[in-house]
Amino acid sequence: MLLLFQSATAETVVLADKICTGLQLANFCQDVRVDWLKGRLYVPLDDCARFGYTEEDFESQNADRRFGS
Numbered sequence: 001m002l003l004l005f006q007s008a009t010a011e012t013v014v015l016a017d018k019i020c021t022g023l024q025l026a027n028f029c030q031d032v033r034v035d036w037l038k039g040r041l042y043v044p045l046d047d048c049a050r051f052g053y054t055e056e057d058f059e060s061q062n063a064d065r066r067f068g069s
Contacts, residue, residue: 001016002016028042032058033061036058036059041055041058043058051066051067052066053066053067
């Protein structure tokens, strides 16, 4: 869009990248349950283990402090 509207500068490209990354992460977080029900889990299990969060916690929809709530 920046190129289309001739608004691409070094600064706007960096800002757009940050916005897009934030939106993608928000979308990813919203879909954790949907993905789980489809047999997919994109959250690194080694990071979950570090915080004591298990696959059983995903199954039971346990969104406590270990998950980031």
